[in-house]
Amino acid sequence: MTESKTVVIIGAGPAGCVAAAILQNKGHQVCIIERELFPRFSIGESLLPQCMEFIEQAGMLQAVEQAGFQLKTGAAFLHQDRLSEFCFADKFTQGFDSTYQVQRDRFDALLASEAERMGVEIRWQQSVLEADFSTAKPLLTIATAEQKQYQLEADFVLDASGFGRVLPRLLKLEKASDFPCRQSLFTHLQDGIDDVQYNRDKIRIIVHPEHRDVWYWLIPFSNGRCSLGVVAEPMFFQSIGDDIEQVFRELVGQEPGLAKLLANARYDTSVNSIKGYSADVTRLYGEGYALLGNAGEFLDPVFSSGVTIAMKSASLAAAVLDKQLSGQQVNWQQEFVEPLQKGVETFRSFVTAWYAGDLQDVVFFDRQQSNIKAMICSILAGYVWDENNPYVKNSKARLKTLAELCREY
Numbered sequence: 001m002t003e004s005k006t007v008v009i010i011g012a013g014p015a016g017c018v019a020a021a022i023l024q025n026k027g028h029q030v031c032i033i034e035r036e037l038f039p040r041f042s043i044g045e046s047l048l049p050q051c052m053e054f055i056e057q058a059g060m061l062q063a064v065e066q067a068g069f070q071l072k073t074g075a076a077f078l079h080q081d082r083l084s085e086f087c088f089a090d091k092f093t094q095g096f097d098s099t100y101q102v103q104r105d106r107f108d109a110l111l112a113s114e115a116e117r118m119g120v121e122i123r124w125q126q127s128v129l130e131a132d133f134s135t136a137k138p139l140l141t142i143a144t145a146e147q148k149q150y151q152l153e154a155d156f157v158l159d160a161s162g163f164g165r166v167l168p169r170l171l172k173l174e175k176a177s178d179f180p181c182r183q184s185l186f187t188h189l190q191d192g193i194d195d196v197q198y199n200r201d202k203i204r205i206i207v208h209p210e211h212r213d214v215w216y217w218l219i220p221f222s223n224g225r226c227s228l229g230v231v232a233e234p235m236f237f238q239s240i241g242d243d244i245e246q247v248f249r250e251l252v253g254q255e256p257g258l259a260k261l262l263a264n265a266r267y268d269t270s271v272n273s274i275k276g277y278s279a280d281v282t283r284l285y286g287e288g289y290a291l292l293g294n295a296g297e298f299l300d301p302v303f304s305s306g307v308t309i310a311m312k313s314a315s316l317a318a319a320v321l322d323k324q325l326s327g328q329q330v331n332w333q334q335e336f337v338e339p340l341q342k343g344v345e346t347f348r349s350f351v352t353a354w355y356a357g358d359l360q361d362v363v364f365f366d367r368q369q370s371n372i373k374a375m376i377c378s379i380l381a382g383y384v385w386d387e388n389n390p391y392v393k394n395s396k397a398r399l400k401t402l403a404e405l406c407r408e409y
């Protein structure tokens with residue numbers, strides 16, 4: 001007889017673990033199928049305060065707070081000699097004022113072990129190969145580490161497979177993103193930063209001195225190491241060279257502030273590249289399934305929104321699924337897709353305005369009004385679902401007007 005579970009989740013990343021913990025704590029039997037063995041590397045190390053609410057909802061706040069991750073209290077933007085800092089404590093929306101900068105191998109392993117502690121079963125090193133939604137109940141074909149295959153039936157499947165995008169591929173739900181193809185080169189290094197003015201508790205976003213659509217991230221960890229990355233369109237990297245190690249070092253050298261800050265750095269880890277990560281789908285749910293986190297849509301890394309959106313989607317989907325499994329009527333469009341998309345659209349407007357230059361004009365404007373800065377700060381803290389914030393509701397039009405005003409003065 002085919003084995004059966006109530007909820008099967010594909011992937012034990014932040015989306016999968018948060019959804020699993022919430023559902024398990026509501027009394028449902030949850031099984032996660034995870035391809036890798038944790039700890040495993042993942043990009044996406046800078047969290048946003050908003051995601052702390054979902055971590056709390058999942059019952060994992062204490063574990064995260066006690067793990068010794070680097071505290072994050074804001075974001076600092078640098079272009080040439082202009083430094084603009086945002087402190088989350090000054091944000092417009094009520095809520096968490098801080099979060100963490102995390103090595104994702106440790107962070108994801110912590111969330112997974114918390115989920116297991118709550119009773120979630122995680123089947124490590126197993127991969128979902130096929131999914132059949134034409135049968136009475138969804139049926140997954142799974143491969144084990146020993147290359148054996150078996151079938152698992154579920155009342156409902158949540159796809160939290162991130163860039164694995166299992167159901168979008170198998171059910172042909174893939175849709176091209178609105179954003180152009182961009183690429184990131186990144187590494188971890190011993191940063192050796194000894195500048196006393198430098199604040200490790202803020203992510204630093206640095207705009208290339210000459211190319212405004214090229215930017216770097218510097219995310220310090222609590223152990224003297226940091227994550228360093230640079231984002232540009234692939235043609236830009238190609239114009240510099242073919243060897244990504246050399247291209248990366250060349251680009252660090254092109255930004256005098258960054259080069260100075262990292263003068264004592266020890267580059268001890270190879271440079272990695274990821275390209276064409278922005279992705280979308282034609283639908284976020286169907287009969288017997290819903291897509292969470294990056295398995296649904298991924299926008300862009302610039303505002304560190306990925307984990308927050310992943311956890312928000314997990315929180316919304318877990319609430320709808322709990323109702324559905326309890327026999328209540330649910331409407332996935334109204335209760336999952338629409339509320340999720342409101343915040344995603346706000347981030348989309350901010351990402352678009354960043355690459356168009358409008359948001360950079362706002363961020364680097366030297367006479368920012370404190371009330372407006374507080375509203376922008378809320379978005380940077382991930383509070384993009386707070387409709388009391390005018391920059392959530394009409395973000396596109398408001399950002400355009402604000403940028404024009406900043407340019408006039």
Ligand SMILES: Cc1cc2nc3c(=O)[nH]c(=O)nc-3n(C[C@H](O)[C@H](O)[C@H](O)COP(=O)(O)OP(=O)(O)OC[C@H]3O[C@@H](n4cnc5c(N)ncnc54)[C@H](O)[C@@H]3O)c2cc1C
Nearest residue numbers: 011013014015035044046128161162164293294301306307
């Ligand atoms: C360059 C770059 C920089 C980024 N920086 C940030 C940042 O600073 N902050 C931030 O919040 N976000 C950032 N992100 C985004 C972030 O990486 C993701 O949004 C986040 O990890 C999504 O979480 P998830 O749970 O949806 O998926 P993941 O964390 O990717 O987890 C998916 C899991 O599914 C498993 N899986 C995949 N396929 C299968 C399969 N067939 N069977 C079983 N298991 C499977 C994988 O092994 C993985 O463990 C960045 C992204 C990029 C590209």
